[in-house]
Amino acid sequence: MQGFLASWRLYGRTDRMLRNIFGILAVLLPLLLWSAVSYLPFVWHPQVLITDPGGEEYLETGMRMNRADFARAVTEMQEQHQPVPQGIPSNPVYLPSPGDVLSAFVHAFTSSAPVGAEHSITQAFAHSIRIIFWGFVISSVMGVPLGIMCGSIPAVARLVEPAVDFFRYLPAPAFGALAVAILGIYDAPKIAIIVIGTLFQQILVIANTTRKLDFSLVEASRTLGAKGLRLLFRVVIPGILPDLYRDQRILLGWAWTYLIVAELIGTSSGITWFITQQARYQHFDNVFAAMALIGIVGLGTDMVLGVVGRKLFTWKRENG
Amino acid sequence: MIDHVEHALPDYRILPPDVAARMEQIKKRDYVLEIDRVTKVFTQKRNRTVALDSIEFGVHRRELVCVVGPSGCGKSTLIRILAGLEDATEGRILMDGKPVRGPGSDRGMVFQKYTLFPWLDVCRNVMFGIEMGGVDRLEAQRQAMQWLQMIGLEQFATAYPHQLSGGMQQRVAIARALAASPRVLLMDESFSALDAQTRTKMQNYLMEIWRKIDITIVFITHDLDEAIYLADRILVLKPHPGQVEEVIEVPLSRPRRAEQMTSAEFLATKAHLEGLIRSFGASDDMDEDEVTIDLPLLTLVTDQVE
Ligand SMILES: Nc1ncnc2c1ncn2[C@@H]1O[C@H](COP(=O)(O)OP(=O)(O)OP(=O)(O)O)[C@@H](O)[C@H]1O
Ligand SMILES: [Mg+2]
Numbered sequence: 001m002q003g004f005l006a007s008w009r010l011y012g013r014t015d016r017m018l019r020n021i022f023g024i025l026a027v028l029l030p031l032l033l034w035s036a037v038s039y040l041p042f043v044w045h046p047q048v049l050i051t052d053p054g055g056e057e058y059l060e061t062g063m064r065m066n067r068a069d070f071a072r073a074v075t076e077m078q079e080q081h082q083p084v085p086q087g088i089p090s091n092p093v094y095l096p097s098p099g100d101v102l103s104a105f106v107h108a109f110t111s112s113a114p115v116g117a118e119h120s121i122t123q124a125f126a127h128s129i130r131i132i133f134w135g136f137v138i139s140s141v142m143g144v145p146l147g148i149m150c151g152s153i154p155a156v157a158r159l160v161e162p163a164v165d166f167f168r169y170l171p172a173p174a175f176g177a178l179a180v181a182i183l184g185i186y187d188a189p190k191i192a193i194i195v196i197g198t199l200f201q202q203i204l205v206i207a208n209t210t211r212k213l214d215f216s217l218v219e220a221s222r223t224l225g226a227k228g229l230r231l232l233f234r235v236v237i238p239g240i241l242p243d244l245y246r247d248q249r250i251l252l253g254w255a256w257t258y259l260i261v262a263e264l265i266g267t268s269s270g271i272t273w274f275i276t277q278q279a280r281y282q283h284f285d286n287v288f289a290a291m292a293l294i295g296i297v298g299l300g301t302d303m304v305l306g307v308v309g310r311k312l313f314t315w316k317r318e319n320g
Numbered sequence: 321m322i323d324h325v326e327h328a329l330p331d332y333r334i335l336p337p338d339v340a341a342r343m344e345q346i347k348k349r350d351y352v353l354e355i356d357r358v359t360k361v362f363t364q365k366r367n368r369t370v371a372l373d374s375i376e377f378g379v380h381r382r383e384l385v386c387v388v389g390p391s392g393c394g395k396s397t398l399i400r401i402l403a404g405l406e407d408a409t410e411g412r413i414l415m416d417g418k419p420v421r422g423p424g425s426d427r428g429m430v431f432q433k434y435t436l437f438p439w440l441d442v443c444r445n446v447m448f449g450i451e452m453g454g455v456d457r458l459e460a461q462r463q464a465m466q467w468l469q470m471i472g473l474e475q476f477a478t479a480y481p482h483q484l485s486g487g488m489q490q491r492v493a494i495a496r497a498l499a500a501s502p503r504v505l506l507m508d509e510s511f512s513a514l515d516a517q518t519r520t521k522m523q524n525y526l527m528e529i530w531r532k533i534d535i536t537i538v539f540i541t542h543d544l545d546e547a548i549y550l551a552d553r554i555l556v557l558k559p560h561p562g563q564v565e566e567v568i569e570v571p572l573s574r575p576r577r578a579e580q581m582t583s584a585e586f587l588a589t590k591a592h593l594e595g596l597i598r599s600f601g602a603s604d605d606m607d608e609d610e611v612t613i614d615l616p617l618l619t620l621v622t623d624q625v626e
Contacts, residue, residue, distance in 0.1 A: 220431060221452075223404075223428055223497070224452055224500045225453060239439065316438070
């Protein structure tokens with residue numbers, strides 16, 4: 001009990017068990033709330049799903065309408081002594097129940113799942129991941145070395161950073177039309193958008209990380225005779241590696257945010273296209289399933305990367 | 321006014337015969353490191369701080385020189401210029417008669433902060449300087465292990481710096497600096513973060529190592545006991561601007577032992593140094609003898625014991 005209270009204080013202490021309990025609650029509470037809204041008819045349920053239109057000719061089975069309108073239709077029919085429409089309380093179509101979403105999610109991974117990027121979550125998502133992967137790899141191949149050089153070589157910083165700062169403020173979508181004009185309509189311009197969105201931030205963030213390296217370590221290595229490339233590869237890079245790794249994790253998340261733009265230019269594709277199409281057909285269970293997949297994969301990757309980082313950089317005291 | 325104790329003490333300038341002979345010998349040797357009219361001015365916006373003003377000094381081969389002076393007199397600035405980490409505004413540093421440009425492995429340095437590379441284990445840290453000298457990995461490892469043996473930390477070869485205590489880290493830092501085989505070892509208050517006991521041990525380590533290898537040491541400290549205990553000569557700097565006040569030849573024979581710290585020569589030297597430092601303090605705004613803090617009485621419990 002004391003531990004529980006302490007964990008709510010500013011910078012309070014927590015033990016492992018409490019942390020686990022909070023971790024589980026973090027998942028469980030939103031799910032419980034969602035289930036309550038979905039399965040308890042007296043919670044919210046602002047609409048009525050018609051099961052029997054009765055005498056009202058403009059009603060159809062499977063239609064949803066506001067409770068007030070439904071009540072009006074019922075009294076109207078009662079006054080006209082016609083069959084009364086029947087219905088059950090329901091939520092708007094854009095809020096499917098956890099069960100519906102789960103079955104849509106499971107269905108997506110079964111053999112009976114539909115094919116084609118427009119209908120298959122897995123195919124759409126695989127395409128998205130390919131775009132992100134290549135975008136991030138290409139951006140990193142340029143951004144990481146350039147960032148490190150900006151952070152450690154004053155001349156490079158002066159030459160490169162103003163331009164980078166300029167491009168950083170141009171929204172990546174602004175390059176969409178240009179990218180399509182130059183690179184065609186398939187995957188190339190999409191990858192280019194991810195690269196443009198990530199690269200400039202990457203250079204500046206990594207330059208900053210490089211600058212924050214404890215300078216006394218550089219001075220110490222100089223008095224030991226290190227200079228030039230050896231200083232760079234034996235001191236600067238190992239010294240910033242844990243922070244560089246953390247930056248890359250954050251930047252990977254950054255790359256994801258450009259996916260939406262990237263997938264809507266040229267020929268629409270990937271998970272964004274899947275979601276917009278499914279929303280158009282009002283298959284919101286599929287939309288939610290796709291969103292869950294993105295979230296789970298994102299969280300999962302980040303957690304794995306976090307654990308790997310802790311294993312790799314045990315020398316960094318705050319990690320180990 | 322002179323302390324009445326000082327009358328009872330011998331003159332610190334009178335060297336015992338063996339020390340005088342040793343000093344004679346040292347002075348016959350060449351200068352390893354020469355400070356040639358070095359001036360350092362820091363300019364920040366409109367502020368000009370003269371940290372060092374025409375410092376002129378030479379360090380002989382295999383000499384152990386301590387630099388003392390009140391806080392802010394430019395000791396760190398001087399040693400950083402010696403190491404090549406900072407440029408002098410005027411004047412130059414000569415190493416074996418040749419002017420130095422920038423840092424190099426001929427001048428090793430041990431900092432006040434712990435500066436071991438945290439991503440390398442202890443052995444690799446010591447190997448760093450050896451490998452920079454172009455020695456291959458296996459040979460570097462062999463030499464590093466020898467150094468670790470010398471500082472008594474060979475069982476920590478695979479430990480990481482954050483697993484060591486401050487004293488152990490500083491010992492490794494000394495080994496790392498010495499392993500790169502510098503001609504001069506520069507130390508900037510390297511022991512000041514250590515407790516009294518560890519510090520004494522480290523001082524003995526340092527002198528032990530210094531006795532065994534051909535190295536010249538410039539050691540900065542604000543601890544006068546430490547300066548007298550270690551040094552052949554003490555360079556006293558005065559502040560605002562940093563200038564050489566006096567060069568003291570320490571009248572203590574070697575090898576040094578802790579008992580010497582209560583000898584008359586030691587006390588005389590210390591009394592003189594204290595007097596010097598106090599005289600600088602008088603011009604400063606911080607006069608430690610007359611600390612008057614304007615603070616209301618905040619406690620009801622007084623110093624008096626009923
Ligand atoms: N980078 C700098 N920029 C501006 N002024 C500086 C800089 N470094 C040192 N100074 C000034 O130079 C003077 C000498 O500083 P220094 O650090 O050499 O003193 P110190 O003798 O080592 O003092 P301490 O015993 O407290 O370490 C101080 O007045 C300080 O304000
Ligand atoms: Mg200092």
